[in-house]
Amino acid sequence: MTVSEENLPPSPRQGKKRRLSKELPIAETTGEAIVEEDVYESIPVVSGVEWTQEQLQGLKARILPRLTGREPPEKLLALEEAEHRVYAFLENAVQTGEGGSALILGPSGSGKSMLTERALGRLKESQTPSSYLVVRLSGLAQPTDRSALVELARQVAPHLPQDSSMNPSQGFRSFADALAHLLHLLGSGSAQTTTPLLIILDHFDLFASRPRQTLLYGLLDAAVSGQTPVIVLGLTGRVDAVDMMEKRVKSRFSHRVIRLTRVPRFDDFYQVARDVLQPPEDLLGLLSPAHLEAFTQATEQLLTDPEVEAEIRRIFDLAKDPLRLNRVLIEPVIGLTPTSPYLLPQAVVQAAIRQTLTGLEDIPSQANSLLELCLIIAAKRFLEREEETFTFEQLYDEYLTFATTGGVKVWRKPVALKGFERLLASEMFLVSGGRGSSMSGLKGFWKVRISLDAQGISHLVDRFPRCPAPVKSWGQKWVQ
Structure with missing residues (x-):
């Protein structure tokens, strides 16, 4: 049975109903959107349906699980090749019992988590679920290597021998000893007797930004040693995630990087x-x-x-x-x-x-000067190019390019750095990865991100008092 036209909402081209305007008026006193009443009436029940x-x-x-991300979609658009590479990597590791490592790199929304879940779903269909073990860790959920080790032990505990015990906080001289003991408990190191361990590291860059990178070193070292089949799959949005690794950690990484785009x-x-x-x-x-x-x-x-x-x-x-x-x-x-x-x-x-x-009406005017506003707009250009982190030097170069051609005042770099520091203090700019290795060295080269999205920045530009026309045009212009 098909749905007749009278049982569906009228097409806007028919002009039979008043349509909702895309531009909603804003009440001057409250700042709230004035939303019109429902435009269409409820769709009549289809005859027989x-x-x-x-x-x-x-x-x-x-x-709803598809919309919330709890369930991967049935189709992957423009990601079929990447999915095949991830699945082939995991399948080969499970079948041969060989360890390895790989990194999925892409901006937020490019499908890193969805791709991983799809590959794990295919692996579950092609392999016996008891033939491998999946452990999920996150740099956000486990802010320290110690908490990550505790979570790792918790997830593998049901699969350990009954007479074994694992307490990461006692009985070990170092963190490395505790991790090595945990991996040893998983099996004897033979591909025939040991269950391969697939470790998914979400927010891989946060693990790499920690001092000494003990957990990363232990896992990647186990992946190449061959004593226990460990497969490490990292997910990150930072293009410099590999460079963040220490030399000893990087030497144990396979440098297998799967790049995604939106x-x-x-x-x-x-x-x-x-x-x-x-x-x-x-x-x-x-x-x-x-x-x-x-x-x-x-x-x-x-x-x-x-x-x-x-x-x-x-x-x-x-x-x-x-x-x-x-x-x-x-x-x-x-x-x-x-x-x-x-x-x-x-x-x-x-x-x-x-x-x-x-939330747009509640955005505080955190740009206390025209210089700070220009630095915020410069950050917007990086967001539009899908670059989530940047440095003061990059912001100043972006601002300088605009100022020299836009006919506005050019502030010297030391003055602009003071404005950058004020934006850091107000948390308009946030140091990427928290207070770790990213804050070492000169402040002008700290990797930072902005707390607003591109649309919020445009709204901030509109509200800035007596904003010069060239700056306002620059703030509202979109990168092609």
């Missing part, structure tokens, strides 16, 4: 929304073919709506990050009801606008 609460709950239970084409980015909202076929036990066809056609009409397409285009131009798009879709999916079982264009547009406005 009535939805129950149980059916919608089952549909949401399959779509979705390069808008058509591929648009396909992400289509795939993530596609109801899986294994719901046929709960939903009839008519339900699946009706929801698919309603979703297709949603994605052809001009304003929805404009919002997806805006997200693509802003960050090329599918996670941002997924966050916009979460609220409309949660709001599905038996009386309104299909996604409405205005629900998606309103969700996008609410997320855009959230």
Whole structure:
């Protein structure tokens, strides 16, 4: 059964309904967005296709995990080759019992975690789950090597021999001894008798920024020693993650780097929304073919709506990050009801606008001078080029290039460095990796990141009092 046109929301080209304006007015007194009333009425129940609460709950239970990232999508756009390389690396390590290491490098939203989970899912299908062990560590969740070792011991404890004991805090002269003892307990070192250990290190750069890098050295040394089959797979967004390793650590790294980029084409980015909202076929036990066809056609009409397409285009131009798009879709999916079982264009547009406005009016004017504002705008140029970290020297070069051609005052570097220090003190700029090795050396070469996104910086430029026209134009201009 197909969905007739009268059972779906009218096309905006028909002009039968008042549409939500993309530019919402802002109340002068409260600064809150004035959101119009619902534009469309609820979609009438399709003749012969009535939805129950149980059916919608089952549909949401399959779509929401995709949107939140808990479940990898069925298709990977522009990442098939990278997925094959990661899977082949893990499969070979499990089958041969040989250790190794690799690094997946890409900006936020490029699919590092999704790619890893997809490869592990394929490995689970092709190999016996008991033939290997997966351990997940994070540089954010485990801020010290000691806490990471405790978490490693906790995850492998159920697989240790019953008569063995592992207490990282007692009975060992050093951290290295505790790690070596833990790896020794996993087996005798033979590929036939030892379970391969796959260690996933999320935020790999945070492990590399710690003093002495003891955990990294121990794991990578075990990966090349051959005594215990250890496979280390790191995930990071920092392009200098390999250079952050100490010489002794770097010598044990395989230098196998898999580089990812964000979705390069808008058509591929648009396909992400289509795939993530596609109801899986294994719901046929709960939903009839008519339900699946009706929801698919309603979703297709949603994605052809001009304003929805404009919002997806805006997200693509802003960050090329599918996670941002997924966050916009979460609220409309949660709001599905038996009386309104299909996604409405205005629900998606309103969700996008609410997320855009959230917090922007509360951004403090942390640029106390025009010089500081110029440094913040210079940081925006790096964000638009998908470079999340930068140094003062890079910011000053970016500012100098603009100032010499834009006809604005050029501050000398020592004066600009004082402004940079004030932005550090106000936490507009944050030292990347925390207070570790990244803070050694001259302050002008510290790796820092900015606490706002590109859109927040543009909003800050708009609110800056008496901002010169060239600077304002520079702050609102997007890198092509």
